[in-house]
Amino acid sequence: MEAPPFVLFGLDHIAAILITGVVAAGLSLAVRPNPNSPLGRAVRIGFAGIVAAAIAYGMIRDGLRGRLSAWDWVPLNLCDFEIVLAVFALLTRRQAAYEIFYFWALAGTLIAMITPEITRGFPSRQFLSFFAFHGAVVTAALFMTWGLKMRPRAGAHWRVFLWTNVYAAVAAAANLTLKKNFLYLCEKPQGFSVLDWFGPWPVYIAAAEVLALTLFALLSLPFRGPRPTRTRS
Numbered sequence: 001m002e003a004p005p006f007v008l009f010g011l012d013h014i015a016a017i018l019i020t021g022v023v024a025a026g027l028s029l030a031v032r033p034n035p036n037s038p039l040g041r042a043v044r045i046g047f048a049g050i051v052a053a054a055i056a057y058g059m060i061r062d063g064l065r066g067r068l069s070a071w072d073w074v075p076l077n078l079c080d081f082e083i084v085l086a087v088f089a090l091l092t093r094r095q096a097a098y099e100i101f102y103f104w105a106l107a108g109t110l111i112a113m114i115t116p117e118i119t120r121g122f123p124s125r126q127f128l129s130f131f132a133f134h135g136a137v138v139t140a141a142l143f144m145t146w147g148l149k150m151r152p153r154a155g156a157h158w159r160v161f162l163w164t165n166v167y168a169a170v171a172a173a174a175n176l177t178l179k180k181n182f183l184y185l186c187e188k189p190q191g192f193s194v195l196d197w198f199g200p201w202p203v204y205i206a207a208a209e210v211l212a213l214t215l216f217a218l219l220s221l222p223f224r225g226p227r228p229t230r231t232r233s
Contacts, residue, residue: 003124012122028147048090105141107215157216
């Protein structure tokens, strides 16, 4: 039986978002008393391993079924790149990687979960794959912040905003050269997205810049002021 059409803020959509929050809270509570304990390391490395294994399985499965193109291996779609960044940040706990990941996950991937570009609801493969991978990214960012007690440093939102524009410039160059639409810089998504509120091209790109910087600044607010950090630079 074919899965029903996806309904924005339908029961399955809300459930997927809530499950993401519950998993993030559960993992965080398990390791927060001592993130560097054997349990903390096991949860952190195990989570990274599960995400990495899921990526490998999905790529192998789709490759064997002929669903992959050469562009699926190019990390110029932000959410795809974040999956790889999630594994790296979890395994290394590098402060710079965490900061980029924190802002991109909660200002980008979380919004993608709220306004997903999918057509079929639960239990379609499209629905499960979208929310599993996007949910893993958001869960990892919350887990590293709540559970591992990592924090963005002062001015991190400005640095990540700069790196975001560098990344966008690379994507724009690829779009011009290869006639692609990475980061939706050439046109908006086909389905509903927050970009629909920001006018036509190229106005929505400028508006998205303002929105990104605003969200980055808001996400940095809980961590303003002197806080000791134990993370590696």
